[in-house]
Structures are given as C-alpha cells and as structure tokens.
Amino acid sequence: MAAGTVQSLAALLQRATIDDHEEVLKSCNAALKKSKTDIHAQHVKAVALLKLDRYEDCLRVIEEGGDALKQRASLEYAYALYKVGKLSEALDVAAKLCTGRGARHVEAQAAYRAEDFLRTADIYNDLYSDKASIGNEENDLRINSWATDAQLQWKGQTHAARNKRPTREDLESFEITYNAACGSLARGELSQGELLLNRAKELCKTSEDLTPEEKDAELLPIAVQQLYVLIRQGKLEEAEDLMKEISLSEISELSTRKIAQNNIILAKPPTNPYLLYKAFHETPSATNNDKLFDFQNNALVANSYAANLLVQKYDGVIRSTRKALAQRPCPSVLPSDNVLSVYNAAAHAQDQTGHKGLKEVLPLLERRPKDVGLVLTVVQLYVAAGNATSAIITLENFLRSLEESIAEQDQDIRFNPGLLSALIALYKLEGRKTQIRFELAKAAGHWRQRPNPPAMLLRAAGASLLHSSDPSDLAMSAELFTNLHNQDPNDQYAAAGYVASHAETDLAKAEALLEKLPSVEDLVSEIDVAALEEAGIPQSAASVAATAAVLAGARKRPAAEKQGAAKKRVRKSRLPKDYDPNKTPDPERWLPLRDRSTYRPKGKKGKQRAAERTQGGIVHEKAEEAAAAAPATQQQKAQGGGGGASSKKKKKGKR
Template structure:
C-alpha cells in the first residue's frame, strides 16, 4: 500500500493534469480527496478548490468556502478571488470596499486595476472602465496573454457605452483575419449600436466562422461550441430584428431555443426579443417568456441596461394584460432607479389611459411630469398625441410651444425636422398658415447656415459613407417641407428656388424633380419641360384596355353600360349551380328508399307493439270507428243494453229506432272497485 506522501503526490499530479485539460469536475473531486488526506489545515488544496469552483461558475460556493475555512488564515491572499466572486454575483458594495483595501495594499498592480475596470463595467460605468482599459493597453506587452483579454474588454466597454448613450463618440477597431472572434464580436456590437447594421451583420457572420474554426481546432466539446455560437447568433438575430427582418430573426431565435443551451443570460435575451416580435398576439405565451427573462438565474449575468429594458417590457405586458396596478408598481420601482428616463413616465401615463380610456387624467399626469423634466421631448410628444386624440389641436400646439420655449437656447434641438414638421402641421390645423411659413423659413435658414456642406452630398456619395447622421439629412428634409408648403400656398417661384437647390444637391431625387416641374409649370413651362426629361419613363400596362375604359361611366355599374353590338365578345350565359342533395352517411343508391321514412315509428306499417301495448294497439285510439267494434261483437259495453240482432233478410232502408240513454243504475253487474270498497259485516261468514 502506497504511503500518504505518495498518495498526495499522485493526486497533485492528477490535479495539475486535469486543470490544464479544463476537466474542472474531476479537479474538484481531486481537491476533496487532498483535503481529506491532508486535513483542513493545508491551504493548498483549499485554495485549489476555490479556484476550481470559480472556474465552474459556482461563485456563491467559493465565497462560502473562503468564509468558512480561510477567513482567519493569513498565510494566503484571496483578495482577487473574493473580488471576482463579488463582481460575478453583483455584490457591488462588498466589492468596492474590498477594492479600496486592495488598491492600498497593491498600488499600481495590473490585476487590481483590471478588476477595477471590470467592476465599473458591471455597474454600467463604461467611460471610467474605458479609461482604465486604455491605460492598461499601453502598459501591457502585446505578447502578453492578458493583452488580448484587455483589448476584448475595452471593446465590450465601448459597445456598452454606445448602447447606453448613442450620442457618445465611440471608435472601434477593424478586425483582421487573425483576430479572435471575441474582438470581431465586440467590434460588431459597436457598429450595431451606431446603426451600421450591414457592417454589423458582416462582422457577426465573420465572428461566427472564426468561433467555429477556433473552438473545433482546439477539440472543444460541441456543447461548449454551441454555447459560444448562441451568443453570436442572438446578436445577429437582433441585428435583423432592428432592420425589420423579423422572419429571419425569429428563425434564429427559435434555433437558439431548440439548441437548449445553458447560458441563462442568452435565454433571457432571446425570450425578451421573441416577446417583442409577437407583440400582443399571444399574451399568455408572452407571459411565459417574460417569466424566463426575469428569472433569478439570469439576473446575475445580465447587464444593468438589459435588466432595465426587460423590466420596461414587463410593465408593458402587464398593461396589455389589464394588470394596471402591477404595471404602475413596476414603473414606480424603475423610476426610483432611473429618474431621468423619460420612457418610464410615458408608460405610466399610458397605463392610466389604458385603464380609464380617457385622456384627461393621463394628460394631467404627463403635464405634472413635464414640470419635473421640462426639456423631455418624449413626455411632450405623448401629451400632444393624447390631446390630438381628444380633438384638441390648440392644446397640442400650446404644449409644443411650451417645449420650444424651454429649449430655445438649444437651436439644434428646437429646429429638429420632426419638431418643425409637427409645429407646421399644428399651425395649419389652427388656421395659422403665415406663421407656419415663417417657422419653415427660419428653420431652413438655420440649417443652411450651420450645415451648408451637408446639402451638397449626392445619394451616390451617401451610399459609400459608413453612416448617415441626423444632421446630414436635416437640411434636405427641411427644404423639402418648405418647398412643399410654398407650392401648396401658391408661392410657385419661391418653391421653384428651393426645389432647384434640392435637385442640384441630388440629381437622382425624383421627388424633388417632380416638385420642381410642378412649380415651373406655373411660372416657366419651358423649364418644366426641360426637367421633365429627367423623370423616369412611364411603364405601360399591356393588360389595360383603353377602349373599354372610355365606355366606363363614373358612378354607374359596369353592367348598366351599353355594350357595342359590333364587338365580337359574346358573354356566356351564367348557369345556376345546383346544390348537391344532402344524403345520409349510410345511403345506398342500389336500395329502394323507404317511403315511410319520415313517419313516426308508431305510424308505420311495419310497427309492432310490445308487451301490454299490444291490446291498446288493437283497440286503437278513443273514438276510432273500428270494423266490428263499438256496438258490435268485440265485447264492449252496449249503451242500449241487449238488442235483438236483425235478420239478414231485414230491409236496410228502415231507420233504426233510437235507443234511450241508460242510467248508471241500469248496470247489471257491479264494478270490481265497488266490491272492493264494500265493507264486510262483522261476526258473520259468507253464506256460500
């Protein structure tokens, strides 16, 4: 039998081998055997078990083991292990306290700074995390194993910032063929957050290919490959979903669900996104998916902004399921966490409107929210929508004017094309056309002065640009609104000037060319003909009969129009379809149909009575004239008493003598009931 030292040495060698092969379940078993042999005073197997539990993502078990067995042991430093467990279990307060102590005891330590950046990333403090990661990239050697991990985390932080604050300026990297799939995936996420969906789709397809090749080249199990590919596939499906390609997105989501992966965060995101595609079609199925998305298993892995979006969708689902109280409770809880998120106030007012079906209370709530957030466009637009639903355009105009008064210092916000379009429309609805024209001139002047260079961009150049910002399309949009309004108001010369500027900026804009022709047709027909050649040719419809159209009289049905007798077309007479007779299931055409099939069974010739009913059937119903019955030889009572039967030779012409009516006392024999009711005499016997 091997000695204790030999057993320990063998177990340590096996532990080193299983750890290098990532066989963590076997490593955990070996750690338990070492602890049993060495005792709990040996810190090496305990430390190995803590690391193995972390690798198995059993963070609570690792924290419990460190708290029970290694709390008072000063011979081993477990600061990093505790920090990482706190980070993965979202215990931010304990993590920050431990981080402060670690920064004092390990100043300028790369591992501590790396963990600090991860903690900031987990709390959605992406900009601070980016600053630390960028400084680490400058300190770490490119050949170091941690360099690629820092780069991956830096791109992940940039992607998170781009999703959280789309207006932030975030720059990614261009992945190469030799880049890891994590770098490609995070670069695609940045492109997706910035609205470059085509580029994001290309990078995600590349990341999927790189992941498949790399993991299979490392002989990784297929289950682990599927786990990694599911993350990329879910992001690709989301890219399709935001582009409106919901069928392709739904197919990918269903494939991810069918693969039955164990990543709770991916399952939660997939369930949430599938629910948003279904909308209100199947609320009970949506409730099942929401239960999966809000489960405790996914809570520790989801980012804060992901939890916020899922919670908002949960509130919307509760509203559509008429759980208005639960909806308001959910929103009030979110408002405490995110008081500056305008969408929450809109949902809260929407729940009130959905519950009462009246806009007054909801408008009152929105106006109270607007006092807390006077520059919130979402709250103002929701108020305007409810006021327009209540047929109050004047109130809607006042709401929009109040908003513009609050943001008058920000010219860019006040002159946004969507805001100007709504303002002009409200002025038209309230009969203030001159004021609408004044607003359009003012807005177009602002965009010309501040973004003049953006007007002279052709559509061909715009297609090659990596992205199109709202500012680049603001001037053409405002100019189109201004020109269309001038054309509608009869100011054809002014409209022609604006349309001409639009056509020069983009000669392929057929809408601007058509407007220019309409304007020149009123003031300069020669120029209208000149620009008319730039319009695309009209495609002729070969199926259209022009001669037949000339015979059509407006307001008269086609059948009443007089036909030309010379036309060779003869309309076939319409034959009326005969409905097939309804036949029974057991119908046989070879058998003769029973003519008595519609008669009740008792009236058919084949009817045979059963039991006591036979006598009743032979007598027939009361009053029926039966052959040989009544006053005949059937044994029935004769009302006239006994009567002499006439001779067969007697004449049939003689009228029979009417028999006198018989009284009840004339009955010869007492009835059976009468005998029954008769009392016996006491003390005597029957004389017979």
C-alpha cells in the same frame, strides 16, 4: 508557524492538481479542524472554492478569516465579490487592496458589469500600453476592448469609443468580429452589423481552437443577435428560418435566454395575447453577475408592461409602476425611470388615445408636474391629435418650472439635449426660428460652464447663431466653434463653423483654416448633376397641389377672350305671372313703395307726411317734444314704474 501546520500544508499542496479541487477542499477542511486560524489553509480553501465556482462560499470563508485574510487574498476576495454581483465593493477592493495586472483585470471586469465603461476603457488602454508586461494577454485585451467600445456606443458615449472600424487582423477573430458587429448595431448600421455577424458565425464554425460543444455555446448568442437584426430590418421570413437554430433550453445564461425568448416572440407573436403573456414570462429573470445591461433591461421591462396591458392588467400595472416611481428621483432623465411613467400613463388611459387619452392622463400631470416621462407622454398625445401648440405650451411650462428651481440637477435636466431636441422639433413644426435660436443660445451658455459639455448640442447652437444679425450671437457662435475646434482639430464640422463664424470679424483666422477644408470640387465630385436635373426638384404635397392649381388656372380662357358673357338662366317658377321678357324691369323694384321716385302720396295726411320728410321742410316743435318724450315713457314702462305702485289697470267709472 507550528511544524504540524507546515507539514499539513505541504501535504495539501502535493495532492492539489488542476482537476482535483474537491480533494484540495477536503484537505483544507481537515487542516482547519486542527487550527481554525491557519491563514494558509484558509487562503488555499478560498482558491479551491473559486475553482469550483462556489463564489458565495469563498466569500464567506474570506470574510470569516478577518482583515488578515482579506489582505492576503485580496485578489480572490475582489473576484468573489465581482462574481456574486457586489460590484461596488469589488471595485473598491480591487482598487485599494490589490496590486498587479491581475487586480487591474478584476477591476476592469467589475467596472464593465457596473456599466462604468469609461473606467473600463481606461484600464484596458493602460494594460495594453504596457508592452513589457502584456505577455499572452494581448488577444484577450483586444477582445475586451472591442466589447467595451460596443457598450460605450450602446450607452450613447460614442465619442469615447476607441475602436469603430475593424482592421483585417481584427476580422480574423470571431470574438472581435462579433463585438465589432455589436458596435455597428449600436450605431444603427444594421447592414454592416449583419455582414459582420455572418462572418463571426463562419469564423466560429471553422475555428480549430474550440471543441464542438464550445462552438455550439458560442454560436447561440450570435444567432440571437442575428435574429434581432432581421427583425429590425423587417426580414421576418428569414427570421423564422433562423429561429429553428435557437434552442432556448441549451442557452445556459439566463440573460441571453431571456433576450432570445423576447426576440422569438417578436419575430412570430402569438395571436392570443394571453399566450403571448405566458410565453414572455416563461424564463425567470437573471440575477447576480448575469444581469441584463440597462439598455437591454429597459426594453424588456417595457415589453413586460406591454404584455400586461394586452391582457388588460391595468390596475396591476398602475400599482407596480406607482410603487417603483415612488422610489425613483424626480425629475430624472434615465430611461429606466421614464419607462415606468409612460406605462403608468398607458394603464390609466386603458388603450385610449387622442382627446379621451388626454382626459385620463392630464390629471396625472397635475399631481406629478416634474415627471419627465409623463410630460413627454402628454406632448406625444397632443402631437398625435394635431395640437402642436398645446404640446409646446406643456413642454415650455415644464422647462420653466425646472429653470426656476435652485437645484443644480434640475438645471442640467432643463437643458438636457434630448428634451431640448423635442422642444426644437415642435418649434420647427410651427416655424418659430427665433425661439429655436434663443433656446440653443441659452443651452450653450449653460453647458459651457460644465465639464464635458455635449458636443452635438454646442454644434447645433453654434450653427443656429450664425444666422442671427445680433453681434453678441455671432460672437458666441465664434467662441463655441473655437472651443470645439480646439478640442478636436480633426472635426471638419467644427472647422467649417470656425471659418464661417470668423469670416466677417477676423478674416485672417478664417483664411488660416480655410485651406484645411475640402474644396467644393471634392465635395460634389461624386454627384451626378445630369441625373439630379432629370429627376427634378422634390415637392411636398402642398406645393404639388398649388402647382396643379396654377397650371389649371393657366388653361382657362380669360374673360376678355370670351366671345360673349354667358346669360344666367332663371327658372320659370321664380318669374312673376305678368312677366314680359320684352319690357325692361324697373331698377327700383327692390325698394319700398314710398321710397321710389315714382311714389305720389294721396289725401291730405299723406301729402303732409311727405312734406315733413322733405329736406328743408317746416319743423313742428310740439312734434319734436312728443318724439323726445316717447322713449322716456317707454323706458319707465319697461322698468315697471317706481315705488309700490300697482301694475293693475283701474276700471273706468264715476269717482
């Protein structure tokens, strides 16, 4: 290294202070004018640019410095990539080039923004387990671990979350309390989430570690989340009061501002759809490292298309969704893909539902038969129209086409738990218990050959197969519950299924586990039997109507108890003129005159016809031959004769 470079670097470091990064940057630029390849000056310049939040400039400096600078400033390189939103590259650099706990933190942050929450949770768990090196990171690790677990639950990966119920120590930090509240909301526990958010707000207000400006910045996201909870609970009056605390202009993060604006519109939507459309699109979309997570973005995309449909932008929605769908895989079970299909169908239907909506949507299904979102939309329209059979046929045809495919991805989608749940729900509407058991057995057979099978689906399959009389079904149920119990010995549902499935085949195994199950007395200890008996058995509308009909019938007097049969009253207009109520009517009055027993024909021809109709009378052969020939003659006339004979009658006259 040249002596001048060493002296300039020494002068640079002497002038560097924590609040004077601009001066450091000027000194770096002066040193680099003398020697463009001064790797020490380049490194310090990259750090100064990071301190000034100039992440793109920092990234450019490191990339221009070549591989040597990337290796030397690998941590800064990974962090700059993370901040500009190049998450996959940041993960790659942090995992391969960086070493130490700082690199692991950057890798965890990049994985978190990339929504690889399982990887994030593993990294934080490893960092937390190293007690010797944890230093003053413990509180930050706990906060980030709770945030990761909340995201896992929003993502539907609840089984991987390590923290679900906060301890007393956790509730002393407003950050952890807020993250715990988000986890409760992800599980659908709105009341619990509301309580935790209120506590987080109070802890933030009374915190001695934050300045008033920092408190205001931290309270805004909490208020936005509270607004979401109040809307979900239908507490719109409280939501309007809370809206006064939220100032959109003071929210620095575009993603949080976008969510806040959406919740405010939902809490008090404008009556004019065009004003609603304008308000929804006032905040621009977030970019780089401030982007929304998938579950947030899906909701906002759906609301955006809904606002477009309210102002009748049908053609625009059709074009944009069609263009986006052309770039997505098909079939796909991702919500971000299927929401496009739903609004594409809605735009084609133009606010029409029922049979009119189906008439517009069914041609789309013929062109895109493997579009999951479109198939479910058609199924929903059929169900709304009360046609569950057609809904079942549509879904069965779709699943059959996937089952016939040779692509492994199509097979996984065929037995997707969500699609299977929809089919089973439709089967339940029509009471098809055999089909339910058959579908669950097929799905269990498929997922047993895959790593990390969905436990809830295997539970449902095992419970359904327990009701079968087929020995093979019972054997599969026993195998499913055995695997579930081995994976999680503390799972009471799996343990109960294990006992039930082995009770008839291997009683010793069932008895060994039976003692670990809670007793019946413990399960019903908190049930008030007297209150249940007093309340009675709840009945459906059909059963209530049937019971009322039975009771009404019981109050009627049977025919035997009546003193006399009520005579039917006949109106005078229907009686003949010579009607005499004292005379008994002729019982044969409804028969033709010649069929009555009192009929006597008059004259020679009449007596002859009466004799011919008499059983055992004289048979005339010529009469029979004439009768047999009559149908043939009539048939020939009906056919119009044969050959080219004329149908005109000949005039009478001399030949």
